[in-house]
Amino acid sequence: MTTFTTRITAMYTLQQPDPNYVVNALWEVTGVDGTYTASTGGSTTFNSADQVDAFIPYADLTEEIVIGWIPADVIVGSQQCVQGLINIQIAPPVSPAKTALPWSA
Numbered sequence: 001m002t003t004f005t006t007r008i009t010a011m012y013t014l015q016q017p018d019p020n021y022v023v024n025a026l027w028e029v030t031g032v033d034g035t036y037t038a039s040t041g042g043s044t045t046f047n048s049a050d051q052v053d054a055f056i057p058y059a060d061l062t063e064e065i066v067i068g069w070i071p072a073d074v075i076v077g078s079q080q081c082v083q084g085l086i087n088i089q090i091a092p093p094v095s096p097a098k099t100a101l102p103w104s105a
Helices: 063-069 072-090
Strands: 003-014 021-033 036-045
Touching: 003 063, 003 072, 021 063, 021 072, 036 072
Parallel strands: none
Antiparallel strands: 003 021, 021 036
C-alpha cells in the first residue's frame, strides 16, 4: 500500500491586497510503497477574487493551511500519477526487442 505525503516547496507573494498575500504555491506529492518511491510536483495559483475565508497573515500560515487551499481533485490526480510511476517500478513494462531475421544469420 502506498503512503502519500504532500508538502509545500515554495510560495510567491504580492503586497496587495494584503501584505505578503500568497498568489502561488509550489508543491510536491510523494508516494512510498515499500522500497519504491516516486513524486511529482505542481503549482497552484490563488486569486484574491476567489478568497472565501478571512485573510491569514503570512507569519501565521502553516503548511497544512496552504495544502488545504489546493483543490482536492488536484491532489488526488497527483497521487494517481505517482501511483502509476510506482507501479512501473514494481512491474516494468516489457518492450519488444529487434531480433535478427533467422534466415540472415
